[in-house]
Amino acid sequence: MSRPVRLGQVYRCPVCGAEVAVINAASQALEPYCCNEPMTPLDRVLVLYRCPVCGAEVAVIRDRGGPLELVCCRVPMQRRDSPVPEAA
Ligand SMILES: [Zn+2]
Numbered sequence: 001m002s003r004p005v006r007l008g009q010v011y012r013c014p015v016c017g018a019e020v021a022v023i024n025a026a027s028q029a030l031e032p033y034c035c036n037e038p039m040t041p042l043d044r045v046l047v048l049y050r051c052p053v054c055g056a057e058v059a060v061i062r063d064r065g066g067p068l069e070l071v072c073c074r075v076p077m078q079r080r081d082s083p084v085p086e087a088a
Pocket residue numbers: 013014015016017018034035
């Protein structure tokens with residue numbers, strides 16, 4: 001029973017507290033493990049941005065509520081909050 005992978009989804013290891021975030025999802029069956037335990041998906045979902053020119057991807061770790069505008073290659077980065085595209 002795998003839930004669909006969400007871009008930016010944060011997982012935490014229940015044992016050591018390590019946290020990871022999904023920056024890119026190539027499959028719908030991501031199941032991160034740490035310390036031999038499945039990591040727990042948190043309510044926390046990071047907002048991702050992508051540069052349309054060079055393909056650089058960034059995740060917003062902390063948003064202080066200001067108008068965030070990321071620029072890469074002199075163009076604004078595009079927000080990637082759309083769900084993972086279906087595999088073609
Ligand atoms: Zn761990």
